[in-house]
Amino acid sequence: xxxxxxxxxxxxxxxxxxxxxxxxxxxxxxxxxxxxxxxxxxxxxxxxxxxxxxxxxxxxxxxxxxxxxxxxxxxxxxxxxxxxxxxxxxxxxxxxxxxxxxxxxxxxxxxxxxxxxxxxxxxxxxxxxxxxxxxxxxxxxxxxxxxxxxxxxxxxxxxxxxxxxxxxxxxxxxxxxxxxxxxxxxxxxxxxxxxxxxxxxxxxxxxxxxxxxxxxxxxxxxxxxxxxxxxxxxxxxxxxxxxxxxxxxxxxxxxxx
Numbered sequence: 001x002x003x004x005x006x007x008x009x010x011x012x013x014x015x016x017x018x019x020x021x022x023x024x025x026x027x028x029x030x031x032x033x034x035x036x037x038x039x040x041x042x043x044x045x046x047x048x049x050x051x052x053x054x055x056x057x058x059x060x061x062x063x064x065x066x067x068x069x070x071x072x073x074x075x076x077x078x079x080x081x082x083x084x085x086x087x088x089x090x091x092x093x094x095x096x097x098x099x100x101x102x103x104x105x106x107x108x109x110x111x112x113x114x115x116x117x118x119x120x121x122x123x124x125x126x127x128x129x130x131x132x133x134x135x136x137x138x139x140x141x142x143x144x145x146x147x148x149x150x151x152x153x154x155x156x157x158x159x160x161x162x163x164x165x166x167x168x169x170x171x172x173x174x175x176x177x178x179x180x181x182x183x184x185x186x187x188x189x190x191x192x193x194x195x196x197x198x199x200x201x202x203x204x205x206x207x208x209x210x211x212x213x214x215x216x217x218x219x220x221x222x223x224x225x226x227x228x229x230x231x232x233x234x235x236x237x238x239x240x241x242x243x244x245x246x247x248x249x250x251x252x253x254x255x256x257x
Contacts, residue, residue, distance in 0.1 A: 105143030112151030
């Protein structure tokens with residue numbers, strides 16, 4: 001017989017594994033099975049192939065141009081063993097970007113599979129759709145959307161440098177957790193190049209319907225972009241104070257709170 005947990009009322013506020021109850025000296029069989037399922041979903045998220053063709057199709061319907069690139073990683077096993085190779089473009093992709101380069105853009109958005117292509121498949125297009133009205137209001141010129149296979153966050157710096165973008169936003173799958181295998185991270189960098197590091201980036205994390213919703217994530221990114229263009233900085237010197245209306249300039253939320 002399963003005994004209820006005293007924390008049961010807190011379960012409504014979190015997806016964390018609390019108030020699971022007890023069955024003798026062990027967990028209930030249902031919770032053990034749920035844990036195994038979540039673990040399998042996290043592993044699947046890491047190994048699921050990046051369906052860039054589907055995302056590309058959806059972006060084209062929105063009138064956006066795209067380019068597909070690959071890091072130096074050959075396969076998923078190498079991706080997990082060699083993070084350094086995921087931070088560099090292969091030669092074919094470098095040539096493709098150099099050939100495609102015409103005029104500098106204000107912003108390049110990169111969609112990278114990262115550690116969860118499942119997150120990218122579910123969240124990326126919705127975030128971009130919510131972001132476009134803000135970019136129009138800010139008069140920020142958006143370059144082609146880059147779809148990056150076997151990508152790490154720093155790959156965006158090389159892409160932005162080749163395309164001579166003023167800023168980049170890398171939308172990438174975050175490391176899956178046992179309660180969130182579909183969490184998207186957004187990394188914004190001012191004047192990207194190969195000297196940039198984590199301190200030069202602003203991060204918006206846990207983007208998913210059960211976490212930071214798409215509309216709010218788009219607003220936060222737009223707020224950071226506006227401040228970045230005004231102050232010409234990003235990273236630790238640029239604090240996310242988008243929740244303070246008194247500190248906003250042009251950008252105001254378009255979503256219904």
